[in-house]
Amino acid sequence: FSDKEYEDAGFKVTNDLSDCDVLLGVKEVPVDYLIPNKKYFFFSHTIKKQPYNRKLLQAILEKKIDLLDHETIIKENGARLIGFGRYAGLVGTYNGFRAIGLKEDLYELPKVETLADLDEMKNELDKITLPNIKITLSGSGKVAYGAKEILDHLGVKQVSDALYLTSKFTEPVYCLIDVMEYNKRSDGKVGDKYAFYKDPSSYISNFMPYAKETDFFIAGHFYGDGAPYLFTREDAKKKEFNIKYVADISCDVNGPVASTIRPSTIADPIYGYDPITESEVDYKSNNAITVMAVDNLPCELPKDASEGFGDMFLEHVIPAFYNNDTNGILDRAQMTSNGKLTERYSYLQDYVDGKE
Template sequence: MKIGILREGKTPPDKRVPFTPTQCELLKNTFEDLELVVQPSPIRCFSDDLYTQKGIVLQEDLSDCDVLFGVKEVPIKDLMADKHYFFFSHTHKFQEYNRPLLKAMLDNGLKMTDYECLTRKDGSRVLGFGRYAGIVGAYNGFRGLGIRLGRYELKPAHECDDFEELKEELKKVDLPNIKILLTGSGRVARGAEEILKLLELKELNVEEYLSQESFQEPVFCRADADSYVKHGQGKEFKFEDFFKNGGDYVSDFEKFYKSTDMFIAGHFWDQSSPVFFTQEDAKRDDFRIQFISDISCDIADPIPSTLRPSTIADPFYDYNPQTGSEESTFSSDKNISVMAVDNLPCELPKDASKDFGSHLVEEIVPLLFSNDADGIIERATITNGGKLTSNYSYLQDYVDAYKG
């Protein structure tokens, strides 16, 4: 088997890689029938030289490879017919902006396996950059809060060489006695929680957090859905039912927006679920939240102040709750300041790539040399031989209606 590592071609450029040089070396030493090559790239967080130093061959033309690994969507013009691709395609949820890509994948007869759809037998995802989205999103939030309060300044995350340097920057954080809410329980929330714990903030449970207006030190609370939504008919909250029937539930977030200064949004949200608060809620005199680090970044739905994604270069903007419009960053104490970068792991590409690649090496690549008894790759394969696979046949009418 010959595996090729693709050069990232999407704009803006992404410095992440599916495999680090050390991981490539490990794969070659583990699978004697494996040949592995890397397409040269001037933008990777690991230089071409670092790959060649590990004995990995650089190869521009990957047409003789059996399997191709990238990170983000491969530009349509670069797709090679009849190859097996692994990347994040962002097509299986009817993403309109990638409908041309889905059609091209079919037209080229690709076997396309989507990282986002790789799941274990228990349904848990194998791969994702969620941890580093949480880490960088929380860090960015504290950086923005420092600017808003005029108390301290942190280096932008993307200017840190790695997570270790980012940790050093955190030593500059000087918080007043604020209350911080983190929502979620998955990889994103756990990544954000790492930053909160590195800051040595006192953690409270929900009851303790809501019991007082303020404390003698900055504190945080991590809340899951059972704390901020409730059944519309007063029935007992059950996670399984909530995930299946989100429309039966209503927001119970009022108690939090009345008692929170900084909100770090690390939850998963579905269109059927209730919103956290509304535009009208944000106008209330008792709405207390001043800064929202929206790692989830669902535009203008569950959190109305998230009007648009922000960028790595310009990560913050203000939301005027009275007008519902965007204003200049940190322009008024009456505004809500927002961080809504939607490609956060790109700010720590070395660490994010190491973490991602380790799961690929341990759990996915071995399946290419076996019969994949649990069907992990099969379940995540969207197209094969010019057709949608059975798990994704629901996309057929969507593809057929494409007029491009």
């Protein structure tokens, strides 16, 4: 949105932020631009001890800034309330279908960045005819449901995983799988999702049955440290491994989705992965797995993503400023206070101190 659009909506646009109580942003604020003793909301990308942002968190503490990270705005059960997940799912799935069209010379979808908004993106999808493919979508959060929105818009029929794994179809179908479908206990006992979240060390991947049946894999899951990889480079070499196209919206490089060997870009969103040589090749190569692994997908739908993000913030966060934080939203989200990490985020102290 332009400055004029803010002014037209009745906002004063200024470069002087000295009298602001709360500064609201999205991306990381450059260290030199941080104003001491302010309260900031933005994605700091520090809660997983990301080494590239250690100096940012150090500066926040030095300047006695109260940081509330959008990632830490959560319900009591830990579920995130704010994020761009839906838009990543929407755009990533569209991009995946675009890649299939280009790889197989079936149709040509325009890049999302050239389209006005989500409605126009869906209008483009209405013009294509999908091949008869089987699609697996992993995940249970906002990303997966953004992806599901596109699949449902296209009229792809959802089937149970039992049917998916045992049947042939004469139309495109998809199945939605969560952690207890693509992981199993290594001792053969029945798995428990919440036990898995706490400690995944006694689990192994159960993704291969899906890989045997799937043409197009959409990775919309959250991958936690220590969890089994969905498929490894060795898995991808196996004769029965059938996946030809991957839209890795989660985009964990050299991780749970072996074909994601680097993030791709909005400018150049598709590459090929040769499972035999374990290297990047032209995505049109015969033996290539076609990979879409853009790591900033919501940027392709900036207007919709901004409005959606704003709606979530208005619904979940703004009331907390006026109701004495009745639901603990601000308390749970606050990472730093008066130059120190809050108790909830004290696990980051060694990271701040450069010890890990």
